Amino acid sequence: MPIVTINDQKFEFDSGETIIQVAERNGIDIPHYCWHPRLSVSGNCRMCLVEVEKMPKLVIACSTLAMDGMVVHVNSLKAIAGREHVMEFLLINHPLDCPICDEAGECKLQDYAYAHGTGESRFIEQKNQKPKRVKLGPYVMFDAERCIACSLCIRFSAEIAKEDQFTFVQRGDRVTIETFPGKEFDNPYSLNVVDICPVGALTNRDFRFKARVWDMSDTKSICPGCSRGCNIDIWVRNNEILRLTPRFNEAVNDYWMCDHGRINCFKFVNADDRIDSPMIKKAGTHVSSVGWDEAISKTVSTIKRFKSDEIAVIGSPFAIVEDNYLLAKFARQVLHTKNIDFIKHINPADQDDILIREDKTPNSLGAKLAGISPRNGGLNFEQIMEGIKGKKIRCLILIEDDVAAISQDFLDSLSNLDSFIVFATNNNKSTELADIIFPSATYAEKNGTFVNFQGRIQRIRPAVMTIDLDRSLDAMSLSRLDKFGTEFDRWGKARKINARSTWRIILQIANSFSMKFNYETSEDIFLEISQTIKEFDGLDYELIGELGIQLKSYQLVEEPILV
Amino acid sequence: MSVVKKRRKDLTIFQKLYIPEIVKGMLLTFKHLFGPKFTRQYPEVRYEQPDSYRGRPVLVQENGKERCVACGLCSRVCPALAIEVQAVETEDEKERYPNLFEINMLRCIFCGFCEEVCPEEAIIMSKDYELTFTKYEDAIFGKDKLLVPVESLKGRIEFLRKYR
Ligand code: SF4
Ligand code: SF4
Ligand code: SF4
Ligand code: SF4
Numbered sequence: 001m002p003i004v005t006i007n008d009q010k011f012e013f014d015s016g017e018t019i020i021q022v023a024e025r026n027g028i029d030i031p032h033y034c035w036h037p038r039l040s041v042s043g044n045c046r047m048c049l050v051e052v053e054k055m056p057k058l059v060i061a062c063s064t065l066a067m068d069g070m071v072v073h074v075n076s077l078k079a080i081a082g083r084e085h086v087m088e089f090l091l092i093n094h095p096l097d098c099p100i101c102d103e104a105g106e107c108k109l110q111d112y113a114y115a116h117g118t119g120e121s122r123f124i125e126q127k128n129q130k131p132k133r134v135k136l137g138p139y140v141m142f143d144a145e146r147c148i149a150c151s152l153c154i155r156f157s158a159e160i161a162k163e164d165q166f167t168f169v170q171r172g173d174r175v176t177i178e179t180f181p182g183k184e185f186d187n188p189y190s191l192n193v194v195d196i197c198p199v200g201a202l203t204n205r206d207f208r209f210k211a212r213v214w215d216m217s218d219t220k221s222i223c224p225g226c227s228r229g230c231n232i233d234i235w236v237r238n239n240e241i242l243r244l245t246p247r248f249n250e251a252v253n254d255y256w257m258c259d260h261g262r263i264n265c266f267k268f269v270n271a272d273d274r275i276d277s278p279m280i281k282k283a284g285t286h287v288s289s290v291g292w293d294e295a296i297s298k299t300v301s302t303i304k305r306f307k308s309d310e311i312a313v314i315g316s317p318f319a320i321v322e323d324n325y326l327l328a329k330f331a332r333q334v335l336h337t338k339n340i341d342f343i344k345h346i347n348p349a350d351q352d353d354i355l356i357r358e359d360k361t362p363n364s365l366g367a368k369l370a371g372i373s374p375r376n377g378g379l380n381f382e383q384i385m386e387g388i389k390g391k392k393i394r395c396l397i398l399i400e401d402d403v404a405a406i407s408q409d410f411l412d413s414l415s416n417l418d419s420f421i422v423f424a425t426n427n428n429k430s431t432e433l434a435d436i437i438f439p440s441a442t443y444a445e446k447n448g449t450f451v452n453f454q455g456r457i458q459r460i461r462p463a464v465m466t467i468d469l470d471r472s473l474d475a476m477s478l479s480r481l482d483k484f485g486t487e488f489d490r491w492g493k494a495r496k497i498n499a500r501s502t503w504r505i506i507l508q509i510a511n512s513f514s515m516k517f518n519y520e521t522s523e524d525i526f527l528e529i530s531q532t533i534k535e536f537d538g539l540d541y542e543l544i545g546e547l548g549i550q551l552k553s554y555q556l557v558e559e560p561i562l563v
Numbered sequence: 564m565s566v567v568k569k570r571r572k573d574l575t576i577f578q579k580l581y582i583p584e585i586v587k588g589m590l591l592t593f594k595h596l597f598g599p600k601f602t603r604q605y606p607e608v609r610y611e612q613p614d615s616y617r618g619r620p621v622l623v624q625e626n627g628k629e630r631c632v633a634c635g636l637c638s639r640v641c642p643a644l645a646i647e648v649q650a651v652e653t654e655d656e657k658e659r660y661p662n663l664f665e666i667n668m669l670r671c672i673f674c675g676f677c678e679e680v681c682p683e684e685a686i687i688m689s690k691d692y693e694l695t696f697t698k699y700e701d702a703i704f705g706k707d708k709l710l711v712p713v714e715s716l717k718g719r720i721e722f723l724r725k726y727r
Binding site for chain 1: 632633634635636638639644647650651652657658659665667682683699703
């Protein structure tokens, strides 16, 4: 194999690799703005200048192919001087905007200005004036003065999102970006350009000015928006989720996530319509808040009124594997009912060959594997609904889903039920009809696992505190304020929802039926799953890790689509 | 091994009476009793601080608005976590302003870091040192208490421009 020497270290490489690729693969950082591992090389920022022995001039590492015997110096005096000059040019027209710029704190121009700037500008003339606050599309705001014309955003749209919607106009120091006439920058992946833009030229209109990046905690999690299960970071300040960003996972979502996931998959956690305590319908039609014990004993006495074949259970592809497993076990061992299924949320019109999947839930596969399917002759979902209509099913237990929202027909027949027990995170059409409501924790408030459409099991972790969770004691990620503040500070008094993981509620109900389910944490349940269900054989949370793991014995439903 | 220094335990009678010491002490007392007085009749007579004085931090108000752009740097640098800033967008040229700006005066240690870090010269150490509270909530100063017209801060601002 050919060998290239970078910073006195020798590396093998495949022919066709560029210097920056070899360096990146081996953990050597070469400063760059316009290069991205998944996009074509444009070589216009000139920041990746390196010195190559026997070459007369500095070369850019992003477009120079590595050659056998090549000797590269990333940090020689000449290379550093070259990059300092590039920085000086970039900073000539860049406004001193950092105090009002959302990128501050995660800005490459800031970082490299520290590392490679002279600290002083020799430019005394008037800086360029360009349009600020231009709405490029529904989610993306553009500030032309801050743009360093690296073209990453343009290449992303053309090459990854596969929609040409904007381009450079003008040239020289007047260069700027405009959408094509009559077009908006509104493709379903538009917000990824905010992540890859090395400066604050492109900002997320949904997040702008909400918080400084250094004031938030970030938690590694999974997007619940569809069965792709993009790896994400959840950013939280004052116990409120402020944004989601994609987290690199080559096997699932690469560097990206879709706008639907980013914009719509956290607001329900912060929303005012969260269910904030167990509720029981008392005489009349209104539900009222009660304590956990009262709600649980009411549930027990309610369930005891019915024969087992009058009871049906609906699990949830929005709930974690552990919730569904315990629900299935509860149905088997406590309720003795075979009528158990979950609702599929498929929208074939909304799927592409990039990330977005037609299955709009994060854990259909996990729910199925956990045992949420009718057992020997039990009723499936459609039959359960038939049964309710024909008054054969008289008690329905529904977790983390909304049957009533599916059709008017379903909504009408639900009133036939004698008893409707709902576990929900937010108010919805089903909770309006429920006799007993339990507040479930959302995906951002618990530990657990999802199985995506590829059969890859991935971890979610709590990012937001409920009454059951404590940032420090439960090893949640801490922001600076969380770490050094006290409970008497304003930010320590943030809202905490009175909700619990669904499995914890089921556990309490089961044990009130004098079962002896003994789980302290969701991992205890998972360890039992890994011993009883062959697809999960031998797994634990540590093995699943940050990037998830492919279920061994699981046959892929279809080939994973590589983006 | 440390050397134990022996103390002289037995004082003479004369020493035990302490008379010379008492006389010395009283002499000092009477000297000051009839000497020139330095006591200030606070609060009737007030202390005029030099511009280098660091009293409570205040927000500079210019043309009826705060200069602050809610960058959050003061909040970041504050070693006592006293400052909370929440930015929102404005149609003004500066793009953002704080719709919430609070300094917890029970936490503030008057270090002046916030003043030093501010890129907009928007938070200034005033000469106000009279801070008493009877309730925790009273000690959290919002924009209503923090905003001070720029005219009354001239001295300090000039001092900063000259010596910073
Ligand atoms: S907006 Fe950002 S990503 Fe696009 S060209 Fe300018 S600096 Fe590069
Ligand atoms: S593709 Fe699916 S999982 Fe990924 S961000 Fe979008 S909704 Fe979420
Ligand atoms: S003076 Fe110091 S302690 Fe007081 S608010 Fe400013 S930075 Fe914080
Ligand atoms: S550092 Fe200055 S501009 Fe920034 S938030 Fe504090 S007072 Fe406002």
